[in-house]
Amino acid sequence: MTETVIEARGLVKSYGDIEAVRGIDLEVRAGEIFGFLGPNGAGKSTTISMLCTLLTPTAGSAKVAGIDVVRDPSAVRRRIGLVFQDPSLDDQLTGRENLEFHAFVYGVPAADRRRRIDEMLALLQLSDRAGSLVKTYSGGMKRRLEIARGMLHQPQVLFLDEPTLGLDPQTRQSIWTHLNGLRANRGVTIFMTTHYMDEAEYCDRIAIIDRGQIVALGTPDELKKKVGGDVVVITSSQPDAAAAEIKRMLRVEATRDDGTLRMEVRDGKAFVPRLVRELTAPVETVSMHRPSLDDVFLKLTGHAIREEEASSGDRNRAMARRWAAGRRR
Amino acid sequence: MGGGTEAMTAPVTTATEESIRGDGYIAAVDTRTASLRAVYIIWYRDLLRYWRDRWRLVASLAQPLLFLLVFGSGLSSALGGGFGRGSGLSYIQFMYPGIIGMAILFTAIFGAMSIVWDREFGFLKEVLVAPIDRWAVAVGKSLGGTTQAMIQGLILLVLAPLVGVKLNLLTIVELIPLAAVLAFGLASFGVMIASMMKSLQGFQVVMNFLMMPMFFLSGALFPLANLPGWMTVLTRLDPASYGIDPIRRVVLAGSGAPSAYGLTLFGHLLTVPTEASITLAFGAVMLLVAVVMFERRD
Numbered sequence: 279m280t281e282t283v284i285e286a287r288g289l290v291k292s293y294g295d296i297e298a299v300r301g302i303d304l305e306v307r308a309g310e311i312f313g314f315l316g317p318n319g320a321g322k323s324t325t326i327s328m329l330c331t332l333l334t335p336t337a338g339s340a341k342v343a344g345i346d347v348v349r350d351p352s353a354v355r356r357r358i359g360l361v362f363q364d365p366s367l368d369d370q371l372t373g374r375e376n377l378e379f380h381a382f383v384y385g386v387p388a389a390d391r392r393r394r395i396d397e398m399l400a401l402l403q404l405s406d407r408a409g410s411l412v413k414t415y416s417g418g419m420k421r422r423l424e425i426a427r428g429m430l431h432q433p434q435v436l437f438l439d440e441p442t443l444g445l446d447p448q449t450r451q452s453i454w455t456h457l458n459g460l461r462a463n464r465g466v467t468i469f470m471t472t473h474y475m476d477e478a479e480y481c482d483r484i485a486i487i488d489r490g491q492i493v494a495l496g497t498p499d500e501l502k503k504k505v506g507g508d509v510v511v512i513t514s515s516q517p518d519a520a521a522a523e524i525k526r527m528l529r530v531e532a533t534r535d536d537g538t539l540r541m542e543v544r545d546g547k548a549f550v551p552r553l554v555r556e557l558t559a560p561v562e563t564v565s566m567h568r569p570s571l572d573d574v575f576l577k578l579t580g581h582a583i584r585e586e587e588a589s590s591g592d593r594n595r596a597m598a599r600r601w602a603a604g605r606r607r
Numbered sequence: 608m609g610g611g612t613e614a615m616t617a618p619v620t621t622a623t624e625e626s627i628r629g630d631g632y633i634a635a636v637d638t639r640t641a642s643l644r645a646v647y648i649i650w651y652r653d654l655l656r657y658w659r660d661r662w663r664l665v666a667s668l669a670q671p672l673l674f675l676l677v678f679g680s681g682l683s684s685a686l687g688g689g690f691g692r693g694s695g696l697s698y699i700q701f702m703y704p705g706i707i708g709m710a711i712l713f714t715a716i717f718g719a720m721s722i723v724w725d726r727e728f729g730f731l732k733e734v735l736v737a738p739i740d741r742w743a744v745a746v747g748k749s750l751g752g753t754t755q756a757m758i759q760g761l762i763l764l765v766l767a768p769l770v771g772v773k774l775n776l777l778t779i780v781e782l783i784p785l786a787a788v789l790a791f792g793l794a795s796f797g798v799m800i801a802s803m804m805k806s807l808q809g810f811q812v813v814m815n816f817l818m819m820p821m822f823f824l825s826g827a828l829f830p831l832a833n834l835p836g837w838m839t840v841l842t843r844l845d846p847a848s849y850g851i852d853p854i855r856r857v858v859l860a861g862s863g864a865p866s867a868y869g870l871t872l873f874g875h876l877l878t879v880p881t882e883a884s885i886t887l888a889f890g891a892v893m894l895l896v897a898v899v900m901f902e903r904r905d
Contacts, residue, residue: 330736332736352637352738356637360736366729366730367730371656375652380733380737382644382645382647385637
């Protein structure tokens with residue numbers, strides 16, 4: 279199971295002077311759930327689009343399922359499943375009809391068509407609604423249908439671009455259960471992007487991408503080990519003064535993030551009492567936790583992924599995309 | 608796929624080169640059969656949606672009906688029975704085949720709007736990323752629009768007794784290919800426009816700008832003879848003229864219509880097969896442009 283399914287070497291995509299992706303190298307092994315984590319605008323979607331043959335790289339090369347994405351995009355497309363960030367279902371058709379359309383276009387043999395559609399519908403728990411028009415589906419059902427569709431032609435790799443974006447936590451959870459099920463059941467390799475830190479925990483390995491470059495790659499545990507010990511977070515009305523004091527007296531570097539200060543310490547339990555005792559700057563709250571991927575991200579990039587920022591960014595980006603698509607076409 | 612030349616010039620060992628080219632060749636064959644299947648399913652989806660959207664079906668019949676009953680009846684009374692060079696045809700009878708053409712024109716072009724619609728709602732992406740050739744999308748869409756428009760036009764034949772036009776089985780058999788040819792020409796024209804359009808609004812503006820003149824100049828409402836010179840030129844440039852005239856000739860054949868209705872080009876009377884060929888050629892060219900447009904886009 280150590281076969282490499284996705285291999286990228288020095289992948290670059292630039293638009294004029296802007297380099298959206300600045301040299302990405304990665305290898306994804308068969309049967310892995312590989313997460314591509316980063317804030318919006320980091321180059322996640324651009325990278326996934328190049329791997330899916332939807333964009334041509336400016337430089338570098340990539341192979342998916344052993345096939346060069348530039349040389350034979352059609353062969354790559356037959357071997358991958360795609361779930362886009364934006365919906366791409368025909369909501370005037372039923373769930374089953376959407377799958378039938380896909381089966382035809384991807385050349386699923388006629389003899390297998392019905393059986394495979396039934397299987398995928400059952401696997402994603404859509405069987406009882408298969409005959410309803412997609413416009414009557416909930417957001418989570420639509421996503422599941424798109425995943426079922428992406429798996430219909432038995433791809434080696436399933437690419438998902440922000441598959442849980444805009445879904446409520448419960449639905450996100452169920453999407454993850456299904457993705458894990460697919461991996462266990464079909465042995466498919468899953469490559470996905472997300473900007474939800476908590477979701478990255480479900481991945482076997484994660485690449486953290488920031489400003490078009492991979493800044494860290496490893497299992498969630500490996501990455502968390504990059505942040506030593508415990509993370510202590512305080513809020514203060516005078517964060518700058520507090521940071522200076524902490525540095526002077528406790529010899530700990532605190533990173534400022536709005537009104538909060540974060541610091542990595544070896545032994546949090548011993549550190550907090552000292553901190554409270556010695557600090558003269560006002561401290562409003564103190565908290566301590568084991569390192570999370572958020573902390574890893576913050577440490578590696580010097581800034582946090584903020585969801586509210588991300589979601590407004592999404593809206594703008596969606597608009598910009600629509601506009602750009604309009605101009606191009 | 609454009610990968611062939613690259614594979615040949617790439618500095619790789621012979622063995623690798625052969626395997627790449629071998630795979631490429633197989634892929635090309637696979638893609639071709641997949642594309643043919645795709646044409647079918649794209650066409651089928653269009654018809655499924657057309658059939659499901661009964662309201663659109665009814666609504667699109669309302670307009671021709673309105674033209675025929677209000678406009679046609681009104682002008683028939685005003686012009687009297689002797690319309691059309693003593694043929695004894697009333698205006699409404701003359702206009703009737705034109706309204707069939709109008710139904711075909713409007714349906715074909717609005718059918719193409721679904722491409723812009725699909726782009727707006729994301730479904731086009733599902734089609735464009737599939738391992739099929741882009742021409743399949745244009746061809747499937749054009750054939751889908753053709754079929755819908757043809758059905759929409761032929762449905763109006765049930766109104767023949769109402770306007771006093773006699774039809775027989777042979778007429779109907781003759782009409783089917785003529786309706787199909789006109790529908791194909793206009794559907795391909797619509798697909799060509801849609802392939803260049805970004806937004807629904809844009810498509811609607813362009814179509815309204817083109818569709819009404821195409822309708823008015825097509826001979827649907829008045830004979831295209833003895834017109835002012837500039838107008839004669841415009842009517843002959845209107846592709847719909849070459850599709851509506853043969854439909855009129857066939858529909859009115861049983862009602863004592865004079866052959867003088869036939870369209871002339873540079874003073875020569877065109878035969879029905881010539882007119883059909885012109886329409887067919889127009890459709891083919893439009894479809895070709897649409898294919899090129901689809902293939903050019905990233």
